[in-house]
Amino acid sequence: MSTDKKLRSYDWFGKSDKMGFVHRSWLRNQGYPDDYFKGRPVIGICNTWSELTPCNGHLRDFAEIVKRGVVEAGGFPLEFPVTSLGETIMRPTTMLFRNLAAMDTEESIRANPLDGVVLLTGCDKTTPSTLMGACSVDLPTIVVPGGPMLNGRYRGECVGSGSFNWLHKEKQKVANFSDADIHEMEIGAARSQGHCMTMGTASTMACMVEAMGLTLPGAAAIPAVDSRKKVMAQLSGRRIVEMVKEDLTLSKVLTRKAFENAIVVNAAVGGSTNFIIHLLAIAGRLGVELNLEDFDTIGSKIPLLVNLKPSGKYLMEDFYYAGGLPVVLKEMKQYLHNEAITVNGRPIGENNAEIPCYNNDVIVTVDAPLQKEAGIAVLKGNLCENGAIIKPSAASPELMKHRGRAVVFESIEDYHQRIDEPDLDIDETCVIVLKGVGPKGYPGMPEVGNVDLPEKLLRKGVRDMVRISDGRMSGTAAGTVVLHVSPESAVGGTLALVMDGDMIELDVANRRLHLDVSEEELQKRRAAWIPPAPLAARGYVRIHIEHVQQAHLGADLDVLRGGSGSEVTRDLH
Template sequence: MSLRSDRWFKHPSKETRFQHLSAMRANGHVPESFVGKPIIGIFNSWSDLNSCNAPHKELVEFVKRGVLLAGGYPLEMHTITTPSDFMKPSDLPYRNLMAMDVEESIRALPIDGAVLLCECDKTTPAQLMGAASSNIPSIQLAAGHRASGSFRGKKVNYGTDLWRLMDDYNAGLMTDEEWKELEKCISCTQGGCPVMGTSSTMKCLSEVLGMMLPGTSTIPATHAGRKWAAEETGKRIVEMVREDLTPARLMTEAAFDNAIKLLAAIGGSTNAVIHLTAIAGRLGISIPLKRYEELSVDIPLLVNLQPSGEHSMDDFFEAGGLGAVISRLLPELDTTCLSALGTTLEESYRDYMSFRDDVIYTIDEPFKADAGIAVFTGNLAPSGAILKRAASSLINHKHRGKAIVFDSYEDMHARIDSEELEVDEMSVLVLRNCGPIGAGMPEWGALPIPKKLLKQGVRDMVRISDARMSGTSFGTNILHVSPEAQLGGPLAAIRSGDWIEVDLDQGILHVELDEAEIAERMKEWTPVRVHKRGFMRLHTDHILQAEEGCDLDFLRPRSKEDAHFIEPTVGRG
């Protein structure tokens, strides 16, 4: 078997070969132990600031054991990580930087296969983007979700319950003492959010794309099954190298169609729209925004899980996990696509069972009939905007209200709770200049409900922005408006008091202004933010808009033939 690592360790030049083997010896790697074996790079993404990915500090040892048991040789290395809780103003730009880190590390180093240790929101898509571009055999292992907390005798989940309780606190229904108590108990273990937020969504999509072993995406971080999954992942990557099972063979156009359907069935995060588009783009596969709506229109919500339902990821795991959902969804999928086992989806998932019908429903009797992603166009969003149907309370599917416009996140926070704000439950809250260029597209799209409305019992209203929304959030939040305001999109032209119409059935997002008025107002427009240096300057100069996945333009291949990187010339360093 010819190995990529042979180009380093069996190089025809004695001097080059000597240099590489000597460098390995310096770290205790004896040539007799690794030369001629599949060398597996284990890309670890834990840090002391990333509680989601922290379990990988231990799990990596079980991956190594699996690699050794299968006859490979494991080498651990680290990349940057993207802790969503801390990266400001947004972790999305650093998804692209992490993807570059993964891709370039694979390109430059003697690795035959890669195990990618993921969990937090952007680490999973970042690794998949890097793997797609490098296209050597690769597989992901998640750290698992954290346990639910307990607050005054009730189960609470970090993420969805936090947003609900925050509204209660702002409405005066919780004391400061209760709020401090909640801080101590809502997030008491390591791992990803215990709801169907972006972390859980992207793990599930990775599995159906064939990039994670069947049955492993929904195991809790605290469950011993995580260690089994780590060892099995280590074993499997060695087999994948021998089979030359690459990301391009797994993540096909049909596989992405399957992922979009699964996204609807699990009530997954709106962030997945950006991530799937970006991952596919690295393979030269285009996913038009409308495709998300077209493929999910007949797919109901099968999972009763926060934020679209009531249960937690622990309940989901106990009910049968993702395997049970895919098993029930098989009639709607292209079952000839491959799983990470190298077998078809039909072979890999047909025997999975559901054990709790209050958590995992059937296609014939779903939890909610109306799920998936709604796509809007219109004079406010010429290139598109999206809404998560399952999380919205836009009951009549139509809404007309006066805009209340905030020019920035700071402006919104300064005015949202003012008693002088002329707002009622029919108003449309608009936040702009928070798109990919404007602010790195943070999760600011779920604008807070004004306090005076919270005190009246209002818990949802129409909100529009060029920002994103946390996968754990809920509500009638129209997101990813494109082109963004910072780029001179129509969102930049509207003013407080303008009438906005939302038609969910027709997919129209419209401000009652004619083209001439919008053009006249735009004569006064100037960009709000300017990034002058560093990675954010590079990001600003090259970032694509939301409907194109917010990837950097120079990392997007022009064709499938140009999708994968050129191997480096191996010689003396």
């Protein structure tokens, strides 16, 4: 047997004792030859493939391509499944299960004879969940993003999967789209394998991991069905074996500088607000100091360079043909830590120093940006003591400073029941307030913050209003939407105390969100407030409710922050 004790897998496969016999003999029923157990780095291929996750439906085939690269480099590939999270299918929200998938990933990696890991990701939560889990073990790890779909098509025009969802009501009620029109759109919106091709959360997560140095250069934007994505997967399989030999672990790549680079790049590409809650959770697993205010101080003054829906015109396929994220990284070099190391062993600035741009309408220059200041604004005030966020690039400029009367919905069910009532006392100057959709209150913090406007206002031509909630918003959506209010209403945050008719002031330039109610009146309301009953008595959902942290901390479970390393809890020997 192998005498290479540097490999973690040696403790399973390298010894001549009883347990070495057990581990090898049972695995031999898969037909592996002797040399696979003699010092080859064992590479775990963490696969989020599932037929219930349409965006990841091609990853079963991609695992085989990664395996080719691993074997070519002298490694021993072993694929394993983890909880897959299909944003478009799962109820009540995949965010409820992100931490469960992270726990699954962490324990699967730690418990098995793995020396390095390849994360096969795609749909929104599959990237942060698997990365969170991998960070808590801290082995050499590389990410292979599944890639976006080809551009959606509808009657000769490009349409974004996801983005049309938020126009569905408007098109039916106001634009008089017929059932046949909607059906034709449905067929053409998601026409190939891959995740949403807007700069939604899936694409944002792919850009995030490339900006942090966790993928090979250029991996984020390659369409899922492009043959070059397969090449990238195979080369990643080769590279992870070398990373094991170099002991290039996650914590060596994911330094504070890598997190700051990700914040800058997210602003430059017009990325999803969900980026914040996931990056905070990832930092919490590694013990990297990161707080909500960092996203504003580091990222809110960054120029917007990428002209993609929902903040722009184009889609991810166009982004790739224009040169992809390497062009943005090169263009943004004055804002980045160019010396930050990446999984190929080279600094990120060096990786992207010679990349040309092939379409300056899709990716503009830093000297002539689409917006001078993009990124995320972090709001503070008596309505959000621990913070709230808004995405200025997706908001209406005229609403960025606004004072309006609150129209309050106590739950998403209350909203659905009353929003289209003809006698609802609401106009375009009002502020829609939605409670009960935070991490504990929903539970799981769904993407409902960008609620549809009342039908009667849509018919008047109103297309945006200020909306405030403790929930999230899809990265494919737009609007003047205040999100992630913390503390949430379910734990007694000030949001829980808002009543119909209260005046609310939003001032994005001054980072202020204020409920114009006296402290004396708020104290009376707080004394009368009754906490909502827990929504689960057993199982994982109960664990989630009891242990989930607030949005400004990343909504991870408190018992999962940090990491336990790669040591197995108890040795059978």
